[in-house]
Amino acid sequence: MSTTVAHRSWPVPGSALPASGWRFARDVSAAGQASALQWVLKRNCSITPRQLCGVYLSLCVLAAVISAGFWMQGAPVVTVFAAIELLCVGIAILVYARHAGDREVLTLVGRDLAVETRQGSRTETLAFGADWLVVEPSAGQGSLVELSGRGQAVRVGRFMRPEMRAAFAQELRRALRSAGSPEHTTGYELT
Numbered sequence: 001m002s003t004t005v006a007h008r009s010w011p012v013p014g015s016a017l018p019a020s021g022w023r024f025a026r027d028v029s030a031a032g033q034a035s036a037l038q039w040v041l042k043r044n045c046s047i048t049p050r051q052l053c054g055v056y057l058s059l060c061v062l063a064a065v066i067s068a069g070f071w072m073q074g075a076p077v078v079t080v081f082a083a084i085e086l087l088c089v090g091i092a093i094l095v096y097a098r099h100a101g102d103r104e105v106l107t108l109v110g111r112d113l114a115v116e117t118r119q120g121s122r123t124e125t126l127a128f129g130a131d132w133l134v135v136e137p138s139a140g141q142g143s144l145v146e147l148s149g150r151g152q153a154v155r156v157g158r159f160m161r162p163e164m165r166a167a168f169a170q171e172l173r174r175a176l177r178s179a180g181s182p183e184h185t186t187g188y189e190l191t
Contacts, residue, residue: 035110037175039168041159042103049097056093060086104156106172111179115147115154126152130176135169145169 026038047055063082070078098120105116111130116123132149144155145165157165 035179037108037179039106039172040103041105041156043100043159045100049100052093052097056090059089102159104159106156108175108179113147113176115156117154117156124154126154128152130179133176135173135176137165137169145172 026040027036063086067079067082070076102119103116104118105114107114107116108130113128113130113133114125115128116125118124128147128149134146134148136146136148137143143162143165145157145168146153146155148154157168160168
């Protein structure tokens, strides 16, 4: 997640998360427009695809230098195996890079919630009205959070720890309840 703030120390595994210790949403309101909250749930990638490409290219150069040395010593078969190895690593990197940008973005503007899910090259966008939206956990302990309303349903929370999904669902419910009310301001705060 891109906007998590820990006000207290990390909870002991198995303990309940503090009600006000975590905040998933961020305010994305523009000046002169309606209040907007956004939740960005994405993979925790420690290396970007561009950085990974640089590492792969340096690996290719290193393998080429080593295999050239073996070629000059009369062992050309090493070059063949190095090429096969680099091809397999390249395929694995392509699979990783395709899913490195996977994310779920929930944007609440007024009484409307837009949910965008991106997995690989497929992007799906759904719109829900806060009045008809039901936020509940899917079947099973630590499962995804299901959003449903008016014949549409989507599951979110793939990229967050299972023990944090309940706190996320609770925050989303609170934001939906307070959305559009006169006392709702851009300073959304958990209570």
